[in-house]
Amino acid sequence: MNSGSVGRGRPRSVERRRAILDAAAELALGSQTLPTMDAIATRAGVSRTTLYKWWPSSAAVLLEGLLERFHASIEFDDDLPVRAALTAQVDALVHLLRDTPAGRLLRQLMSASITDAATATALLDQWMEPRRHAAIHHLERGMTIGEIRPGTDTALVVDALFAPAYHRLIWGHAPLDDDLAEHVCALVWPAITT
Template sequence: MGSGEPAARRGRPRSEAVRGAVLSAAADLALEGGSAAATVDAIAKRAEVSRTTIYKWWPSAAAIVLEGLLDSVRDSITRPPGSTSVEAVTHHVSALNSILADPAVGPLLRNVIAASPSDPAIERALLDQWITPRRAAVAVTLREAVQSGELPADVAVEVAVDALVSPPYYRLMFGMAPLDEDAVIRLVQTVWQGCRAT
């Protein structure tokens, strides 16, 4: 997914129909042919819009794919109402695992991650809009468990977050089979018990 000209991003708001066509075209191309196939030229051709239209609103093809990903999973970090701390952590890890295991989403995210080192804007967006909010959701739950006395005060929250969210990414990036539901539950229980033992 190559970078391109800087986006102007001014004037009238984007047409939702155009936006939808562009996001859909980018997702289809990336799934069909990987990151090399999802170029701005190819996206423009498939969405039947001009390169100028694309560059007006997005800085690169990877930015388009990332926006589509964020749209599709934006509500997945919301804590279920009335859930216990363990249930909330399990929800967050299970939701992340399901997203990464989805054959229509996981490969797209893997392509965006691969493109991010050569595209600072995508690297920053990936961190700010994808990684950080998901880590924060788990961290907040763990800190609330500390405040309620469910976990000891000296729990290394960031380390626990790493232990909880890393396995789904590890499996995605190395092409391994995703965790199943039972494995997610065992992962959360193992980390939770480790936190309680500190």
């Protein structure tokens, strides 16, 4: 709430917040299941009461840590050609999901999203939509310069580009290959170019 403003009473401890976010991430990465509030508190060396004061659930703790750690992970380069820019975005996601903790954390958060509407809203608004919007931006740029066919269903194209990566993250039926982004873009490209 008032993390930034200088309030009246004792200021919130940034160290404890850090310790909590880190503990949550470490616990989540070492397990298939969401950490419990209890386990996070113990690991962070903090009382359970403090956790419940600032977060409603362990998923909320995890999400805040994820967003803070990967907020700058959206590729956004208007100097690149449209196809290269889109490929770079999908490629960044593929590597994020495969090679960083974000993949494992997102898996658990997506699981939590299904049973917890608050997590679902937060994850959609703060993780998914910014990335979708960045991709749509390039598609609209492509339509402006006449490279992408006008009238293209950008929402659909974005899903076609990104869904396979999330799909493989969730189901694990096929690997997140290095060339997945390139191949997915190649698959969609002929249908959307003029």
